[in-house]
Amino acid sequence: MTSRRLDLAAAGFSEGGRYERARPGYGADAVDALCGHLGIGPGVRVLDLAAGTGKLTRELVDRGADVVAVEPVAGMRDQLVAALPAVRVLTGAAESLPLEDGEVEVITVAQAFHWFDGPRAIGEIHRVLRPGGRLGLLWNVMDLSVAWVATIHEIIHRHRGASPWYAGHGWSSAFAGSRAFGDLAHEAFRNAQPMDMEGLLDRVSSISFIGTLPPQARRDVLDDVAAAVVREGVPDRDGRFAFPYVTDIFWCARLDAEGGDAAPA
Numbered sequence: 229m230t231s232r233r234l235d236l237a238a239a240g241f242s243e244g245g246r247y248e249r250a251r252p253g254y255g256a257d258a259v260d261a262l263c264g265h266l267g268i269g270p271g272v273r274v275l276d277l278a279a280g281t282g283k284l285t286r287e288l289v290d291r292g293a294d295v296v297a298v299e300p301v302a303g304m305r306d307q308l309v310a311a312l313p314a315v316r317v318l319t320g321a322a323e324s325l326p327l328e329d330g331e332v333e334v335i336t337v338a339q340a341f342h343w344f345d346g347p348r349a350i351g352e353i354h355r356v357l358r359p360g361g362r363l364g365l366l367w368n369v370m371d372l373s374v375a376w377v378a379t380i381h382e383i384i385h386r387h388r389g390a391s392p393w394y395a396g397h398g399w400s401s402a403f404a405g406s407r408a409f410g411d412l413a414h415e416a417f418r419n420a421q422p423m424d425m426e427g428l429l430d431r432v433s434s435i436s437f438i439g440t441l442p443p444q445a446r447r448d449v450l451d452d453v454a455a456a457v458v459r460e461g462v463p464d465r466d467g468r469f470a471f472p473y474v475t476d477i478f479w480c481a482r483l484d485a486e487g488g489d490a491a492p493a
Contacts, residue, residue, distance in 0.1 A: 391436055485492075
């Protein structure tokens with residue numbers, strides 16, 4: 229990350245407990261597909277980069293991978309260490325990784341690549357991957373095909389400002405014509421997060437640029453979100469509902485010095 233983006237992330241994600249509590253995990257179908265494409269299995273050396281509170285990290289550990297996690301934000305890192313004390317957790321950023329050349333076979337990045345300085349991060353990712361290594365990217369994104377979700381998204385994004393965002397895929401320009409990695413492949417999966425109104429407002433507050441709003445402005449956003457959900461009749465009689473997401477996964481192979489694909493088929 230640039231220093232500006234690191235400052236934004238450190239401020240917006242300082243409450244790691246809220247992020248862990250409020251954000252959805254990843255469905256088994258999406259994780260299994262990503263692990264299949266990347267060749268992740270027992271004993272495979274994986275770097276989970278910008279690992280956050282470990283929502284993907286624990287899935288990789290459960291599948292037998294030998295995982296090292298890197299996370300720049302202290303509030304997130306504390307949650308990760310508490311949840312996965314057996315995992316090696318390092319402080320660091322994508323643009324300056326605290327690993328040796330060729331130290332890992334696979335790198336995963338969940339919910340974070342859009343925060344990176346793409347070209348610098350790609351250079352570092354290429355450096356620490358072994359020849360034949362693979363890179364996987366993963367995002368849970370709000371399902372905007374659902375009308376009430378699109379309304380909430382619009383309310384939230386009035387306040388985004390300069391914060392980076394996944395939508396629009398501006399992050400992918402770093403891969404265009406790259407001699408470090410092959411073409412990105414993509415699959416999408418449905419995901420849903422059970423919640424109530426309190427959980428929804430916690431989820432919205434966990435967004436970096438909402439969490440750092442002045443208190444009254446943040447309260448106004450949360451009031452608008454709650455009103456929209458009630459107006460659309462979303463909660464059931466017990467006040468419960470499912471928040472729909474699309475989980476996008478991307479993967480590509482590290483290219484060797486001659487520009488060929490050295491990764492296994």
